[in-house]
Amino acid sequence: MVNIAVLGYGTVGSGVVEVINTNHESINKKAGQEINIKYVLDLRDFPGDPVQEKIVHDYNIILNDDEVSIVVEVMGGVEPAYTFVKSALERGKSVATSNKELVAKHGSELIALAKQKNLNFLFEASVGGGIPIIRPLNQSLTADEICEITGILNGTTNFILTKMRQEGSEFDDVLKEAQALGYAERNPAADVEGYDACRKIAILSSLAYGSQVDYEDIYTEGITKITAKDIAFAERFGYTIKLLGSSKRVDGHIYCMVAPTMISDANPLYSVNGVFNGIFVNGNVLGDVMFYGSGAGKLPTASAVVSDIVDEVKHLHTNIMTTWSSKKLELADISSSRKRFYVRAEGRLTERQEEAEAVFGPVVAAELDGISGEFAFITEVMSEKEYEEKAQKFHGILNRIRVDK
Numbered sequence: 001m002v003n004i005a006v007l008g009y010g011t012v013g014s015g016v017v018e019v020i021n022t023n024h025e026s027i028n029k030k031a032g033q034e035i036n037i038k039y040v041l042d043l044r045d046f047p048g049d050p051v052q053e054k055i056v057h058d059y060n061i062i063l064n065d066d067e068v069s070i071v072v073e074v075m076g077g078v079e080p081a082y083t084f085v086k087s088a089l090e091r092g093k094s095v096a097t098s099n100k101e102l103v104a105k106h107g108s109e110l111i112a113l114a115k116q117k118n119l120n121f122l123f124e125a126s127v128g129g130g131i132p133i134i135r136p137l138n139q140s141l142t143a144d145e146i147c148e149i150t151g152i153l154n155g156t157t158n159f160i161l162t163k164m165r166q167e168g169s170e171f172d173d174v175l176k177e178a179q180a181l182g183y184a185e186r187n188p189a190a191d192v193e194g195y196d197a198c199r200k201i202a203i204l205s206s207l208a209y210g211s212q213v214d215y216e217d218i219y220t221e222g223i224t225k226i227t228a229k230d231i232a233f234a235e236r237f238g239y240t241i242k243l244l245g246s247s248k249r250v251d252g253h254i255y256c257m258v259a260p261t262m263i264s265d266a267n268p269l270y271s272v273n274g275v276f277n278g279i280f281v282n283g284n285v286l287g288d289v290m291f292y293g294s295g296a297g298k299l300p301t302a303s304a305v306v307s308d309i310v311d312e313v314k315h316l317h318t319n320i321m322t323t324w325s326s327k328k329l330e331l332a333d334i335s336s337s338r339k340r341f342y343v344r345a346e347g348r349l350t351e352r353q354e355e356a357e358a359v360f361g362p363v364v365a366a367e368l369d370g371i372s373g374e375f376a377f378i379t380e381v382m383s384e385k386e387y388e389e390k391a392q393k394f395h396g397i398l399n400r401i402r403v404d405k
């Protein structure tokens with residue numbers, strides 16, 4: 001029997017307990033021995049819940065109990081998670097976590113500590129909810145040099161953008177719905193401003209390139225400026241708007257960014273809708289591969305956490321994680337990255353198309369019935385710097401969105 005302790009009985013923590021109880025028999029069979037939840041750490045009590053008899057309020061009870069081999073950290077946030085996880089590893093306990101903030105900030109250090117102690121620090125649930133992506137990067141795609149990772153990495157924003165497109169709903173109402181469904185972060189800005197996706201692409205890039213990608217270095221733009229008008233114009237041009245986290249190797253430089261992007265149905269991420277996440281990976285020998293599934297929510301996330309627990313039970317004293325070095329990976333300045341740009345501007349198309357082409361070069365432009373006094377156009381490929389320079393010379397720009405294939 002292997003004893004585990006779950007830190008946090010919130011959405012994911014209660015999901016972990018539920019998954020272990022629901023699939024007890026098959027999980028134990030796959031793990032090779034029985035997994036016993038000995039403790040659940042939470043500040044609260046849960047009278048009437050069967051978990052109550054396992055609740056402790058003092059982490060030291062878990063830390064000092066040598067019968068606990070695995071600590072499952074599902075509290076979220078950097079502190080006290082970091083202190084708890086580090087001390088667990090120092091005391092000879094493996095750790096499974098869903099905490100992307102922790103992994104993005106301290107991943108390289110905690111992976112190295114686990115390796116040094118012959119333990120494991122696993123974090124499948126930190127990116128893509130229930131989608132296996134960390135394990136594939138760690139175990140299945142090791143023959144490749146990774147050239148690109150582009151993903152819809154945040155379920156809440158994908159849910160919002162999908163609903164806005166399908167139902168014409170307002171941003172705030174859909175956000176409330178996503179929160180009620182348990183998809184959203186406690187602080188909505190983490191989802192809608194792109195910070196959550198930023199941490200996730202930082203983790204994937206660090207793993208893929210083997211060096212620390214600091215999330216603070218990643219250009220990040222959220223979806224709060226996307227309006228129903230932009231969604232209508234995107235449809236008119238044959239595109240949908242997705243919040244993409246991307247990391248690309250171009251001429252030996254790594255460009256990394258999070259931004260709303262218009263994509264066409266030629267892009268495999270086009271049909272990733274609702275709370276689903278999709279992660280596209282290109283390797284230099286494999287070519288393209290795509291991962292798709294439930295990107296947020298209690299049980300999908302818990303499923304990924306429990307898969308890590310099973311792996312840790314199977315490898316109690318064998319480290320299985322590829323490291324990423326603490327050496328910082330210098331990202332290229334996005335000002336030289338090249339793409340097309342969608343621009344929505346004040347005025348009539350008939351009156352301003354010539355001016356738009358004089359400033360931006362050839363454009364594909366449109367006006368829409370029902371949107372008066374505004375028009376939109378898509379430029380040809382240019383660098384971010386060139387776009388910024390041209391945009392200075394064109395008055396009345398209301399929004400601009402990057403356009404990918």
Ligand code: HSE
Nearest residue numbers: 154155156184185296
């Ligand atoms: N708030 C996150 C999301 C949860 O919406 O994707 C999963 O990390």
